[in-house]
Every structure is written in C-alpha cells, then in structure tokens.
Amino acid sequence: MTGDFGGETAVFYARCRRGYPATFTGLLGRALRLGPDDVLADVGCGSGQLTLPMARHVRAAAGIDPEPGMLALARQAAAEQGVTNVTWVEGTDRDLTAQATRLGAPALAAVTIANAIHLTSAPELFAAARDALRPGGGLAIIANGAPLWQYPVPWSRAVRRALEEWLDIRLESCCGTDYAARQAYQAGLIAAGYAGVHQQSAGYSGELDLTRLIGGLYSAMPPRLLPPPDRRAAFAAHIRAAVGGATRFTEHVQVTALIGYRPPAG
DSSP states (O other): OOOOOOHHHHHHHHHHSOOOOHHHHHHHHHHTTOOTTOEEEEETOTTSTTHHHHHTTSSEEEEEESOHHHHHHHHHHHHHHTOOSEEEEEOOGGGHHHHHHHTTSSSEEEEEEESOGGGSOHHHHHHHHHHHEEEEEEEEEEEESOOTTOSSSHHHHHHHHHHHHHHTSOOOOOTTOSHHHHHHHHHHHHHTTOEEEEEEEEEEEEEEEHHHHHHHHHTTSOTTTSOOGGGHHHHHHHHHHHTTTOOEEEEEEEEEEEEEEOOOOO
16 A cells, blocks of 8 residues: 555544445444454555444454554544444554454455555555455455545536646545446456455535535645645635635545455365
8 A cells, every 4th residue: 555644644534524425334234244343444544534434334444554553543433433343553554364363253244445455556455355264255446435635526626627736636546446446446356256246335415614525635635746835825726716715615425435345164
C-alpha cells in the first residue's frame, strides 16, 4: 500500500470524509456472514470510518493503516464512541496473516478495504486476504461514492476544473470507484480463486456546506499539495468563485461493496 495521508491530511480526513450509513454496514455484515465470535480486518482503515461500525458486528477487529497519524485519530474516535474491541496496527495488507493469528483466530472471517484499493497492488492484496481468510470468509472491496470532483453534476464539474487550475494537473482518476475499475477488480477476484463474487450496494444523500467541501478536498491531498495556511483563504475563494458563490451542495452517494469468498475447504 502506498500513498501519503499523514500530517494535516489525516486531520482533514477524520473531520471531513464521509462515514457509512447503518443501512450499508448492516447489509455488509450480513453479506459477510459476520457473527459475535468472528474477527475482521479493515485494511487501509484511515481514521476508522468503516472499522468502528463494523467492529460492532464481531468479537474483535483490526484496523490496519501505514499512517501513524491516521491510527492516532482512529484510536481517539474509538474512545469517543466507546468501541473497545479494535486493535490498531501500523502496517499494510502484507500484515494480514500475522494479524489473523494475533487476534486469536485461526483465520479471519472477513477482510474489508474501503476507498484504498487504488493505493495497493490488487493482485497482492487478493492473495494476502485469501491466505488470511478462513474457508467461506469474505473479502469486501468498498467504494463510498466517487471523489467529490468526479460527480456528473454542475457543482462537481466546476470543482474539478478549479482544482485542475490550482494544482496544474489533470484529474482523471476516480480512485478505483469507476465502472471499469470495479469490473477489473471483479475479474481479479475470480482469477485469484474467490467464489460467489457479487456486488452489494446502498444509496444515501447528504448535504455539504462550503467548509466541509473544502475540507473534503484537503482530505484527498497529500501534504505536499495542501495549500499552506497563508494560502487557504485564496484556495477557498478560488473554489467559491468556481461554484458561483453557492454554499450548499447535495451529494447522491452509492456505496458499493464487491464481495468474494474463500472457497470452502475440500
């Protein structure tokens, strides 16, 4: 797993990234066949947006992330929410097998990776998860909607143009959330020997104000691209001008889990 989400980026991530509605986490728990004696690992857990609600479905969970700053914020969120059954681990998907053993289970009931698969080598992740899962255990690749600048609506298109002007780059990637990427992951799961590969999804709508929109943009920028503090007012003005002075933005988000299972033994 690669990427640079430390420093202030982690703070914006914890503060401004979308969470997951209970309708989706409940659906995911059922699809992964989770029970109170099970153990789950969430790879690329960030500040715990998915780890914490999913931990309520199992005996124990591991939140795995390469960024110490993200894990510190995840621990803080766990304490605030009273979630005590999560072990926070600085690491990557390569640590899955070790975590399956440390958490007191012969193998994991489930592995999740949300909004982070584009930062991994998917074939390596699929192999590591398959080896860490018990027979019948499931791997879920989750996309919590598209990036803020990749929606087919006017305000999102305006944000994309403004970002491209500010950063002087082309923003073409959908961070693994687009149809072509999901199809490639599905084919990869099948090629890696997963059974019963299918998709589960749930939709929700939300409102963003300008402050949260900008914070969400910052949460996707590595520290080297974050505007320095003395340039953030100018960045906010640039985005405000791009969206025509609008202050409220509606998101229609489709949360999608692509799920495959390790085949039963024998």
